[in-house]
Amino acid sequence: MNNELHELLYYYNEEGYEGYDLSEVQLLEKKDFDRIEKLKHLLHHEDRYMAYQAMLILLAWSIPEGFELLDRFIAEKWDEKESFEPHRLHHQDNVYDIITNALYISTLNGKNEQELFPYIKQFLLLYGDRFFESNLKDFLLKKDCGPLLKEIEQAIQNALQNKRYYQASQLFPVLVHYDKSRFNVYRDIFRPLISQDNRIAYNMDEAEKNSPNVSI
Template sequence: MKTEIYNTLYKYIDEDGNQGEDLREVQLMENFSKERINKLIDLTSNEDQYISYKAMLILISWGIDKGFQKLDEFIDNKLDMVTEFEPHRIYGEDNVYDVISDALYISTYNTENEEKILPYIHQMLKMYGNNFFESRLKHVLLKMNLTKTSIDEIKSAVKASISNKRYYQASQLLPVLAKYDKESLNKYIDEFNNLSKLDKRINYNLEEVQEYI
């Protein structure tokens, strides 16, 4: 990777004037120059899809429209089926849409506009049963003001995940339901208590449910 590209993607200066190299810290920057935005926009057309993807993540996080346009293309063209962008260190599956969900929420720090990201969050939920999500989408959902449509999408995501034997992943959405739709929660508890015999990690989410009851 060329130095200029690396610096555009990873270099940042913190509040104390210290320099660092970390993409997430770049995503969380509050002040960014027009010059850097333009460089990132140019990088979204880079022939290296990994570089293009990283530039897209930053632009989304900063609330720049071009980042959202590239995300539309990313989803429509199913680029995650062509390239592995965020291989999980333990499970090996691509965590790309989980990471994108996080970037979407970071954008609200700059735009204060959850409505802009809600359609994308619903798209992530539609993918939830078929794709790997470690936990970032769960935490995004817990921080958002969700609509009835959102709750319905979450329930569908739980059902799809169970159908695809992603039992632990399905259970990650239980705390979200506990927070926003307690009335529907009970019908899931017995089922997941039984499923916890197949994957003990489910117990972590069952315990977290208690925080919202």
């Protein structure tokens, strides 16, 4: 990567803080017009990873061209052709979870969360056989995603079917957040699975906090 691309994708300098970090660039309050135009141009780079990184910034800044590339990314299944966000511990591609975070930031830049529901639905459809760390869960909890309740429950079922037990349990607090009546059913499903992954207990505790007057 040449210096110009490195500066374009990673350099930030705002309110006395300066450095190189794409996640900080996504959060910049002042968006430079020339930088936006260069990032749009980078969306057409022959290296998909370069285009992907430009997309993450433009998505966060709520720039339409970023969403256009995301549509292509999903339709052409770029994630099946190469790995974009290999997780440091789990050695699985966390790409859709990272994209979800960019979508969340876009709501801070004027994007209506309901406009993002088609993407979140797509990610929930993929939830059973793709890796998601925590950004999708956070989005579903922080935004008003009650209309996606059916898709959330189906994502849990798909993850359970594929033996992604911990990942399934991550959506347990989300489900109960929107429908407390589902607590007992899924408590009885997840409780025996703690022996296979004790991290499930943390999600069960969180679900209990979202559903007062019940007990694990």
